[in-house]
Amino acid sequence: MTFAQQSLTLHLFGAGGAFSRRYGTTCSMLALPDGKRWLIDCGRQAPDQIYAAGLHWHDFEGQIVTHVHGDHVYGLEDFAFVRFFESHGEHKPTREGGAIPKMIAHSAVLAEVWETLAPSLRYLREGGSLTAGTLAHYFEVLAARASEPPRQNPWNHAEVFDSGLLGLVARETEHVPGKPACALEIRVSGDPDDPRIAWWSGDSTVDIDILSAIEPRTTVFFHDCTFVDYPGQVHGYFDLLEALPERVRRKMVIMHHEDNLEENRAKVEAAGLRIALSGHSYDLGSGQRIA
Ligand SMILES: [Zn+2]
Ligand SMILES: [Zn+2]
Numbered sequence: 001m002t003f004a005q006q007s008l009t010l011h012l013f014g015a016g017g018a019f020s021r022r023y024g025t026t027c028s029m030l031a032l033p034d035g036k037r038w039l040i041d042c043g044r045q046a047p048d049q050i051y052a053a054g055l056h057w058h059d060f061e062g063q064i065v066t067h068v069h070g071d072h073v074y075g076l077e078d079f080a081f082v083r084f085f086e087s088h089g090e091h092k093p094t095r096e097g098g099a100i101p102k103m104i105a106h107s108a109v110l111a112e113v114w115e116t117l118a119p120s121l122r123y124l125r126e127g128g129s130l131t132a133g134t135l136a137h138y139f140e141v142l143a144a145r146a147s148e149p150p151r152q153n154p155w156n157h158a159e160v161f162d163s164g165l166l167g168l169v170a171r172e173t174e175h176v177p178g179k180p181a182c183a184l185e186i187r188v189s190g191d192p193d194d195p196r197i198a199w200w201s202g203d204s205t206v207d208i209d210i211l212s213a214i215e216p217r218t219t220v221f222f223h224d225c226t227f228v229d230y231p232g233q234v235h236g237y238f239d240l241l242e243a244l245p246e247r248v249r250r251k252m253v254i255m256h257h258e259d260n261l262e263e264n265r266a267k268v269e270a271a272g273l274r275i276a277l278s279g280h281s282y283d284l285g286s287g288q289r290i291a
Pocket of ligand 1: 017018069071072203256
């Protein structure tokens with residue numbers, strides 16, 4: 001499998017929702033013009049999805065995490081252990097001086113990342129301790145370059161990260177009330193002065209205000225989508241996506257679907273929304289699908 005390297009691209013390994021059996025749990029790859037690859041989320045099926053795509057954990061520069069739910073992070077233990085303990089071709093494991101993968105996550109999300117990984121990753125022997133392992137043994141955790149102060153929650157409203165050509169803002173969304181979860185505003189060019197972004201919801205309810213506000217500088221929106229409404233909705237309910245302004249809808253790609261996607265396809269297309277499926281790739285500069 002080969003991926004275009006001329007511009008920033010996004011490839012979906014899995015495009016399904018939390019309980020999808022048909023579309024694969026969420027895990028996507030950002031491929032930067034310099035050839036570096038980052039993962040966005042790492043769901044429970046990610047280890048097998050990446051293997052099936054002909055890639056290996058050692059092929060990735062780092063991991064971006066939107067929030068801690070199994071369909072977004074249950075592949076991370078595999079990533080951490082394989083890079084730490086196993087070699088691959090000329091790549092040495094981290095514990096023998098090989099490159100350490102980077103991790104970008106909002107600080108509030110990061111705390112939960114460690115809560116979920118600690119029971120596996122803390123058992124490293126160091127000094128007199130048998131449980132000396134920390135997230136920093138397995139990932140180089142990047143600090144935010146800047147932040148926006150808290151609003152309705154005790155954590156920062158947004159945090160800004162840079163790593164080489166990658167620049168992004170992790171901004172809190174309304175997913176499960178009280179739970180840290182972020183959408184990603186991904187800079188589509190290597191130029192920090194270029195304001196254009198691609199937007200990735202992670203998991204979020206529909207926030208018409210922010211989507212409308214950032215639309216002029218957004219090339220493409222990827223939004224999780226559900227066709228079933230219920231009290232305490234935590235995802236992008238289709239009827240609200242369908243009601244977004246036309247200028248937002250024409251840039252909108254829905255993802256993180258459950259298995260009833262096909263029975264709803266006609267109304268998605270009628271609303272002018274595109275549908276992301278596993279194996280699809282997008283050029284984030286143009287916002288157009290390329291494969
Ligand atoms: Zn999810
Ligand atoms: Zn979630």
